[in-house]
Amino acid sequence: MRILVFGAGAIGCHLTARLIKAGADVHLIARGQQLDAITDRGLRLIGPQEDFTVPVRAYPSTAGLGQFDLVITAVKAYSLPHIVNDLLPVLGAHTQVASAVNGVPWWYFAGQKGVFGNQPVKRVDPGGGLFHRVGADRALGCVVLSANELVAPGVVQNRSSSNSFVLGPALEGLAVPAQASQLAHWLPSVTVSEHIRAAVWHKLLLNMGSSLLGCLTHSTGSQVAQSPALLGVFEAVMSEGSRVAAAVGVQVPPDLESRLARMRSNHHRCSMLQDLEAGRPLELDSQLLAVQDIARAYGVSTTTIDTLVALLQFKAAAETN
Known part of the structure; x- marks a missing residue:
């Protein structure tokens, strides 16, 4: 399974480091000093009981990378609408997109009834690019309970005694996709749920x-x-x-x-x-x-x-x- 982590902030780096250590095939989109440091020295994760560095295939854009089975977006919520055009070339027919983001996610009202039923969350996806072009049918919620901070370029410190990442399909009634199950196989901190909104x-x-x-x-x-x-x-x-x-x-x-x-x-x-x-x-x-x-x-x-x-x-x- 090919995985792309889009965003080299604290959460993106945490997930990338752990997945590579677990043996996953991971590529990372990073920019500026982060990209330079990770390319030169690898990605270091410091935790309460661990300290390790992994080599990472890091790139400034998605150009020429081909399609992936799973894309994890790990940028701030306000940056998501600006990366739609970068995401589209890496999406295949069965690619799943997990949004590791705080707050109300862009896909939240997909397939829902009520006042906001089946429309984008305008505060997060004002133009509807994520909702209509990436598509809620391929969206995975990713709820993160993990305290991390970038303490230097290419170095992320994890300050949690325990970490939790909950994955689940945005559209209710869909089975948990194989990509989420495989992620849970690699990382014990990942669980899957059919009730991601809770x-x-x-x-x-x-x-x-x-x-x-x-x-x-x-x-x-x-x-x-x-x-x-x-x-x-x-x-x-x-x-x-x-x-x-x-x-x-x-x-x-x-x-x-x-x-x-x-x-x-x-x-x-x-x-x-x-x-x-x-x-x-x-x-x-x-x-x-x-x-x-x-x-x-x-x-x-x-x-x-x-x-x-x-x-x-x-x-x-x-x-x-």
């Missing part, structure tokens, strides 16, 4: 709370979880998010205690805080604004989320100007 919301509730509070207070997950001043706000965000999920038919209880237990051992800065501190754009559309769109369409009150989003938008604009 996994999306389970992660998204955590994203909303940790991203909003982490960015506004420059705190790690453990600092948020151990702050009495922040816990009530975090709980309110989780509760509102759970009600938005229920509005689109997904029952995901806030499950506050188990989430806080995981966060207390998490000394990692969330990806949105990493982006904020580096002056990069934030994934506001996929993680937060798309949730607000759903809430408004279904009449769900999200007072706490709305207030925190307004503050974060102001903060992000001020710090990048």
